[in-house]
Amino acid sequence: MAKNSADIIEFLVRVDKTDLNTLAQIRHFENLKMALSENDVWVSGFSMEQINGAEVKTLPKKDIFYVNNSKLFPKGSLLPTDKLPTSLLWTPIQKALLLEEPQLNHNFFGIHEHIDIQIAPFREEMQTYAILINLDDHTKSVIQSSPDFRLEHLKYVILNNSKLLVLGHPALAIRGQSFWLYDDFILPNGFHFKFPILSKSIKQTANPSGDHYVLWQKNNSYVLIKKTDFKPLSISSFRRTIRLLE
Amino acid sequence: MPKLKPNFFLDSISHLRTHGHLIISDDLLKTTRTEDDEIVLYLEQEFEKECLTLPIEAPQFSAKAALWAAKIVYYASLLLLHRKDTKKELEVLFPNFNEPQNVSTILSVDLTLRYLPQIYMELESIDHQDPLLDIIKTLLEIWQYSSIRSNFKVDEINASHYLKSPVLKQLFLDRIVNKKALNWAQDETINPILVQYLGFYKNDIWKALQPIKNNT
Known part of the structure; x- marks a missing residue:
């Protein structure tokens, strides 16, 4: 192993035992390990990104070292200042720093408050999974003149006799509203639940059995569509369906 | 009877x-x-x-x-x-x-x-x-x-007839794709047309098909 490679430099952070609570801001780095000596708390296992990140830099009182031959070099220095104490017992930081939950407040009267379930703009880019298309003459002619291989991986359902919802990727080359899939929710592209943590509860309420897709619209209403109602898209299937509608 | x-x-x-x-x-x-x-x-x-x-x-x-x-x-x-x-x-x-x-x-x-x-x-x-x-x-x-079959090919593809009218061209190319007839798809006249026809998602549809590079 090349000891001088930048990636494998081992960094240590030392804080006073009295400042233990300040470590709360780096507790969410799961790769960190922590050990206690007489007066100090030692944290190790930092990656290069983490040691240069804001969370570590904003620790109020700390010493950053790197370790070489169990000597401690302050970060940026070529001379060692200390030796690494032996007999340190390393534990994962999340086990070493336990969370305390607030006690149950019997006098809390806020339980009748409620929040509206909403979707909100969402930055991350998601793979388009569904498109909602108007079932007009243009759509019909595009589908009826598409080769098999553009259709066979798609599934479709017709909504209200006027809209066509097509699932699958690569999508059809027709202009429509695009959606992405999240745990059986079909959400508009660029939107996610305002509180994604609630999505399990929303699913429990809206779609407990999981045999529907929930098509969520921008006005925060939703439509349940049975998964079995989706049929593989082919020209003949589409033509026969259209004929039934007329 | x-x-x-x-x-x-x-x-x-x-x-x-x-x-x-x-x-x-x-x-x-x-x-x-x-x-x-x-x-x-x-x-x-x-x-x-x-x-x-x-x-x-x-x-x-x-x-x-x-x-x-x-x-x-x-x-x-x-x-x-x-x-x-x-x-x-x-x-x-x-x-x-x-x-x-x-x-x-x-x-x-x-x-x-x-x-x-x-x-x-x-x-x-x-x-x-x-x-x-x-x-x-x-x-x-x-x-x-x-x-058109993956294990049979004619000596020379009659491109002037089959690739001229858009309808026949589409049928002809679809058949090659559906049969996965690589021997037809690698034909010099067909290959560039077919690659163009499959478009951006070619690799999702037919990965084995590779565009022939022209040496000239």
């Missing part, structure tokens, strides 16, 4: 189309008028079903072309097994089809002629000097839409 007379021609062709097996029932190298009528009726129904899946407006069914092709396939399959003194009859049994190739005739013929390359290869493995081989080969060179 003429109605109960078995129609081997129809049985054989319909079984071939539904199950992909050949049933060779007798060695009679001719068909009767009623048999012909029945098979045209059958093929017309099949044609209508198939047209539903085509990405084009349904063309007219050509009874004449469909019957001609059905007979070619039927006789060729019979000759796999039964050979007497048929050498002289070959030209009579396998006449050329003298009408122009258009979407209607190409699709009508394809109902049965698509099985001919397999029969050809079967015949070839039995006897590669069979005079029948040349006759069938000539037919397949003409009806190239039906010859």
Whole structure:
């Protein structure tokens, strides 16, 4: 192993035992390990990104070292200042720093408050999974003149006799509203639940059995569509369906 | 009781189309008028079903072309097994089809002629000097839409005919993609057109197909 490679430099952070609570801001780095000596708390296992990140830099009182031959070099220095104490017992930081939950407040009267379930703009880019298309003459002619291989991986359902919802990727080359899939929710592209943590509860309420897709619209209403109602898209299937509608 | 007379021609062709097996029932190298009528009726129904899946407006069914092709396939399959003194009859049994190739005739013929390359290869493995081989080969060179298979290729693709009209071009390229006929797709004339046709998601559709690089 090349000891001088930048990636494998081992960094240590030392804080006073009295400042233990300040470590709360780096507790969410799961790769960190922590050990206690007489007066100090030692944290190790930092990656290069983490040691240069804001969370570590904003620790109020700390010493950053790197370790070489169990000597401690302050970060940026070529001379060692200390030796690494032996007999340190390393534990994962999340086990070493336990969370305390607030006690149950019997006098809390806020339980009748409620929040509206909403979707909100969402930055991350998601793979388009569904498109909602108007079932007009243009759509019909595009589908009826598409080769098999553009259709066979798609599934479709017709909504209200006027809209066509097509699932699958690569999508059809027709202009429509695009959606992405999240745990059986079909959400508009660029939107996610305002509180994604609630999505399990929303699913429990809206779609407990999981045999529907929930098509969520921008006005925060939703439509349940049975998964079995989706049929593989082919020209003949589409033509026969259209004929039934007329 | 003429109605109960078995129609081997129809049985054989319909079984071939539904199950992909050949049933060779007798060695009679001719068909009767009623048999012909029945098979045209059958093929017309099949044609209508198939047209539903085509990405084009349904063309007219050509009874004449469909019957001609059905007979070619039927006789060729019979000759796999039964050979007497048929050498002289070959030209009579396998006449050329003298009408122009258009979407209607190409699709009508394809109902049965698509099985001919397999029969050809079967015949070839039995006897590669069979005079029948040349006759069938000539037919397949003409009806190239039906010859598209991953293990059979015509000598020269008739691009000026098949790639000229947009309808035929789409059918022709779709057939190559559906059959995954790489030997056709790697043809110099077809390859650039096909790659362009598959477009941006080519790798999702057909990964094995690679564009040929021009050395010039």
